Amino acid sequence: MMREIVRRLLATIPVMGVVAIAVFALLHVTPGDPAVIIAGDYATSDDIARVRTKLGLDKPFVTQVGIWLGGIVRGDLGASIYSGLPVTTLIKQRAEATISLTLLAMLISIFVGVPVGVLAAWRRGSWIDRGVMVFAVSGFSMPTFWLGFVLVYVFAISAHWLPVQGFQPVERGLWPFLRHLILPAITLSVVYMALIARMTRASMLGVLSEDYVRTAFAKGLSPRRVLLRHALKNASLPVVTIIGIGFALLIGGAVVTESVFALPGLGRLTVDAIVRRDYPVIQGVILIVSGVYVGINLVVDVLYVVLDPRIKY
Amino acid sequence: MAASIRALGAEVPATSATALSAGDRFRRFARRNPTLVLGGVVMALIAITGILAPAWWTGDPLAMRPVERLQPPSPTHWFGSDNFGRDVYSRTLYGTRVSLVVGASVALASLIVGTALGLVIGFYRRIDTVMMRVMDGLMAIPAILLALALMALMKGSVRNVIIALIIPEIPRVIRVVRASVLSLREHTMVEGARALGARTPRILLRYILPALTAPLIVQATYICASAILFEAYLSFLGAGTPPHIPSWGNIMAEGKAYVQLAFWIILFPGVFLALTVLAINLIGDGLRDLLDVR
Numbered sequence A: 001m002m003r004e005i006v007r008r009l010l011a012t013i014p015v016m017g018v019v020a021i022a023v024f025a026l027l028h029v030t031p032g033d034p035a036v037i038i039a040g041d042y043a044t045s046d047d048i049a050r051v052r053t054k055l056g057l058d059k060p061f062v063t064q065v066g067i068w069l070g071g072i073v074r075g076d077l078g079a080s081i082y083s084g085l086p087v088t089t090l091i092k093q094r095a096e097a098t099i100s101l102t103l104l105a106m107l108i109s110i111f112v113g114v115p116v117g118v119l120a121a122w123r124r125g126s127w128i129d130r131g132v133m134v135f136a137v138s139g140f141s142m143p144t145f146w147l148g149f150v151l152v153y154v155f156a157i158s159a160h161w162l163p164v165q166g167f168q169p170v171e172r173g174l175w176p177f178l179r180h181l182i183l184p185a186i187t188l189s190v191v192y193m194a195l196i197a198r199m200t201r202a203s204m205l206g207v208l209s210e211d212y213v214r215t216a217f218a219k220g221l222s223p224r225r226v227l228l229r230h231a232l233k234n235a236s237l238p239v240v241t242i243i244g245i246g247f248a249l250l251i252g253g254a255v256v257t258e259s260v261f262a263l264p265g266l267g268r269l270t271v272d273a274i275v276r277r278d279y280p281v282i283q284g285v286i287l288i289v290s291g292v293y294v295g296i297n298l299v300v301d302v303l304y305v306v307l308d309p310r311i312k313y
Numbered sequence B: 001m002a003a004s005i006r007a008l009g010a011e012v013p014a015t016s017a018t019a020l021s022a023g024d025r026f027r028r029f030a031r032r033n034p035t036l037v038l039g040g041v042v043m044a045l046i047a048i049t050g051i052l053a054p055a056w057w058t059g060d061p062l063a064m065r066p067v068e069r070l071q072p073p074s075p076t077h078w079f080g081s082d083n084f085g086r087d088v089y090s091r092t093l094y095g096t097r098v099s100l101v102v103g104a105s106v107a108l109a110s111l112i113v114g115t116a117l118g119l120v121i122g123f124y125r126r127i128d129t130v131m132m133r134v135m136d137g138l139m140a141i142p143a144i145l146l147a148l149a150l151m152a153l154m155k156g157s158v159r160n161v162i163i164a165l166i167i168p169e170i171p172r173v174i175r176v177v178r179a180s181v182l183s184l185r186e187h188t189m190v191e192g193a194r195a196l197g198a199r200t201p202r203i204l205l206r207y208i209l210p211a212l213t214a215p216l217i218v219q220a221t222y223i224c225a226s227a228i229l230f231e232a233y234l235s236f237l238g239a240g241t242p243p244h245i246p247s248w249g250n251i252m253a254e255g256k257a258y259v260q261l262a263f264w265i266i267l268f269p270g271v272f273l274a275l276t277v278l279a280i281n282l283i284g285d286g287l288r289d290l291l292d293v294r
Helices: A002-029 A034-039 A045-054 A061-073 A087-122 A127-141 A144-158 A174-208 A211-218 A223-245 A247-261 A266-275 A279-307 B002-019 B022-032 B034-051 B088-123 B125-139 B143-152 B158-184 B188-195 B200-236 B248-258 B264-291
Strands: none
Touching: A002 A061, A002 A279, A002 B125, A002 B143, A034 A045, A087 A127, A087 A174, A087 A223, A087 A247, A087 A266, A087 A279, A127 A174, A127 B264, A144 A174, A144 A247, A144 B200, A144 B248, A144 B264, A174 A223, A174 A247, A211 A223, A223 A247, A223 A279, A247 A266, A247 A279, A247 B143, A247 B200, A266 A279, A266 B143, A279 B143, B022 B034, B034 B088, B034 B264, B088 B125, B088 B158, B088 B200, B088 B248, B088 B264, B125 B158, B143 B158, B143 B200, B158 B200, B188 B200, B200 B248, B200 B264, B248 B264
């Protein structure tokens, strides 16, 4: 088993290599001179020249790629053009809000999505099942930021139960932290929850018609025990996969959700960087986020081996 | 004799089936494919709304009337007015056009490019391994971030939004096409065609492409739905459709500062956006069941 895990780990290296080169190449595949674009509309030729030397755009392309990859290996992602601070520092400052938001949203999605999917599959064709399917399709089609505004309007502006926006670090107490985070997390979780519920239902439907499930019911086990121990455990592989793949949705949604709720996270950092054409910051965030995505899917692959010892790569 | 009678008997229901009126046939189709028909009807209404936007008692979506700013929904402004006194109803209806153009163009273009590349990559084993590693890498970059980064380097225009949304979709189409090509490559019909002397391009276009039509149509609907959502996200974040063209995303972006005062600026375009995406996803689910994909 250890060997499989190491093999999976090594397989992520070429993927991350492609990500790193693609993120770098972005700057060069778009039409126009990157130095002119980054310097902005009102730049003088001096400004453009300064940007060009600062980003090393005057060097040959292969040298630039080498410098970029070398920096990544040493943990150096360059410096922001706007503030001059190292990109890694900026990312560290903003990581807490984003990690809190996505983790909470992920927990809500899994703890609601999976049971709801199991219930729908168990009571197939009933009104519960129909309700879950309607939720799954409409939740998946929901524009995240619009849902955020609707929730803010109902729970914060009309009812005054929760703050409209902002973020409180967890050091200042768990309650203020959660109070500020609950609406954004619910907003962000809906799409992901819909995806998980739908996948759980589909996977459970396949398993519930198996002989061993009928046997388990026949020998008088409680439905709860049969559903969770016998059925869900065997239906869990596709659900775990979708949790990993769907993480990309969560990150995309986080960018928009942070903007709605004014959370000081990586999404806001990116959007601000785009307005300022602060390209090193944009590249750094994309690289880190893609790295996290690859890492999560690596964990999913490892979980596969743990959940189902028959799987060999 | 008995056989011919049975044959006659078999013909009777057949003729009565053709005698069914168009309305009856549609009703039967709708009963069997409720999601497809529901999605199709809603989508048709939205498309008509967008194409005939000037006909639905709309005014100039860009006309500013500072006296009438931030007015709640009323008989003169059905969806209220925004911070420049522009009519939200007119802007929302005109915004339909941007969304539909972006959704359709992104779906069509990424499908064409992705299919062409997927056919070639899937068929030649030598480039397959390398290209799939590259695709894995590209797909590890969250689509919205990739599109945002591309928009940062391009001027805000509908055409550039379409380009920025096509690029993240292409590897996903390639993957679907490639998976089907890999299984079809070993099919007996391909072996037969080879034995008859057919060359690779002919096999790809005449034997493999037709078998891909159904999954690709379903894929196209999902791409269309997500492209419409992403256009709204980009415009909402200020990196999409330029402000002088009303689109659902940038109407809501401008309403962002007035959530507490004028919630209607955000409410109505959002309802249209959610309904459109839902309708397209329903069409996708319906087509998947009808065409029996996967």
